Amino acid sequence: MLVEIGHFALILAFLVAVVQGVAPLLGASAGVGALMDLARPAALLQLALIALAAAVFVHAHIVSDFSVLNVYETSTRNLPLVYKFAGTWGSHEGSMLLWVFMLALFGALVALFGGALPSRLKARTIAVQGLLGCLTLAFILFTSDPFVRIFPVPINGRDLNPILQDPGLAIHPPFLYFGYVGFSITYSFAVAALLEGRIGAAWARWVRPWTLVAWCGLTIGIALGSHWAYYVLGWGGWWYWDPVENASFMPWLLGTALIHSAAVVEKRETLQRWTVLLAILTFGMSLVGTFLVRSGVLTSVHAFAVAPSRGIFILAIIALVVGGALVLYALRAQSLETGSPFAPVSREGALVLNNVILSAGMATVFLGTFYPLFAQLASGVKLSVGPQYFDRTFVPMLVPAIIAMVIAPTLHWRRGRLGAAVRRLAPALAGAVLAPLVAWLFVPPAPWQAFAGIALAAWAMLGVLTDLAERGGFMRLSPAAGWRRLRRLPRGVWGQSLAHFGVGVLIAGIAVSTAWRSERIATVRSGDSLKIAGLTLNFAGVSETDVENYREQRARVVVERPNGESYILHPERRWFAVAQTSTVHTAIATNGLADLYLALGDPDGKGGWVLRAYYNPLVPWIWFGALIAALGGLVSLTDRRLRLRLPQARSAAAIAAQKAEPG
């Protein structure tokens, strides 16, 4: 009964979404206020109905109602409660429910907190969001219904895929989806603006916080996914340019470009058309990311044949959402005013460079990801595009963007002087030359790319610090006065500095961990020892126990430091009887600068076990960097809100601080 209520709520949500998508649009073009006013209650009602459906679905999972097909397929009686809950989005149907919940959530948030928006723009934005809801809900109801029942009711379920039985499942997908779906609101704003035929600084000021929110979510989501892969796969890698990873990376690249181009629209009222196009494509990539990967088209062309209705539905949604918006763009973009001119060397110029590179980078990732599919369809040749391709095309492409990332904030709007900027950044430049030299003297030899990476990382991190020191005037004033000036800097500047610094930390992590990681793989017996990076690993055997829904093989490894101190690590393997699979649970000891990473392999049947040990220097910085960048996004958000609510609060102090900065 409860399950049917959930199903019914989902159908009602679809009908409400139709009203939300149609009525306000008609009202806005005909000037009927009553129809426009429907947007807000409809958005809230849609969220409430989807929340009800989701709650019912979660309940069915938690009480293990195996009469629901989805619960039977992805759960089992003695599954730990946290995975019964997190497992709700572990399946296709459940993750679609989470997706559409986020979509409705963002629509409702605009309805609730978009008070300052002009009523027509607001009505249209919520309506477009409603149309997106319609499409997704139709997709769920017609091809991916989570509430399908089975009879006779099975006694036990088939268990959640063991590899998903990890805390990562509880946090990674919600963040990722928050990011993916967050860009829907930017899309809705862009389409609404095209309908209005007007885009100005005000539009950009409303759009930017939403874009930032989504970007932060996606950044954290990708970082968590990468970390999950790192600790659970058992070979010490953290990124492989896999189609599914790329699918999340593509909207991230465009979203990053979007944040920067929206800043130009806000400050200088130029690049409007480009920004709108970017907003449409960013969400388009989110759709490609969530849907196309799900259909299996990337790993196998035959996936469409397996579930033709689903695949064709997905293609139709993408064609409609992206194609429709692009047609509108083609019709209306000409009417958008073109902005004020700027010199190639200027803040705008640097941000255009950033946008060109990020977009070309996205196109490269897209090309590499989909090329095997195109090649096979066009010429019947089966080929592979591995990490080597991306290392050779995408990575070098990004280098100029990172160099420019440090210079851009020191340039003036409209027209800057490169010479002055470089003089200002002289300490960072010196650091970027010295850091790889020092590394070259003191560490084992490595490919030149590693040293280039160190130079770039030093440039980014020191560049941010130099810029902040200049803004504070530490070279001219007392430290106390400098701190006071820094404290008065707008939050946006802090956010930007943090984000750029995070990129530097990330690059350092990538360069150093890739070049100087070491690994040992050996078959060991109790009492054997292994040496890696100055550490001695003493293998003290494996114990077996039954835990909840799996059997655990737990090794005991005593790690001795050169100074005689020691600690114990427990790499594990888990055997899941219901699912007939085993998973690896690595043991990682980190001090923030390097990871010792142990994975237990197969037994050899004669009392020996395969033990894989990796020493990964600076690898934690990869995730620190991403988190610092995301934190920068959050800090910027606090600035926006303050300014939106209290435009008059920018006192003389703020102006004094602004006088000090060049832009």
Place this chain on the structure above:
Amino acid sequence: MRSGLFFAALLAVVAIVPAAPALEPSEELANPALEARAEAIGGELRCLVCQNESIEQSNAPLAHDLRLLIRRHLLAGDTDKEVVDYVVARYGIFVLLDPPFRPVTYLLWLGPPGLLLAAGLMLWRRARRRGGAPPPPDLSQEERTRAAELLGGRS
């Protein structure tokens, strides 16, 4: 297994066979130089029955066989190129993770630099069309201060 597969698993599309990956100690060659070459070659070759892994990382029996095959050929004195050519002759260019530069991949390899070039050309032409006169410089520090004063703190 890669992280991508998590997402894929999330979607319950792909069946997953997780376990410890890859190369086993018993397969390693005694000669470290030869072993390093074998691992380098293995890293370039795709495991044919897996999602997107090299044979060095894969756990599948086929990858195991290929690893042994590479090592046998290296021990027999083959050059790296000969080993790779041997595998390609049997399985096609699908096994190469690093796609070779051939007519079928021209677009793949030339696409990214072509895009950058096209974007650069477009920007350059736009800048030229705008005319040689660059925009006037931004306000000077004094003008900025005066403007702030005139605006009475509502910048």
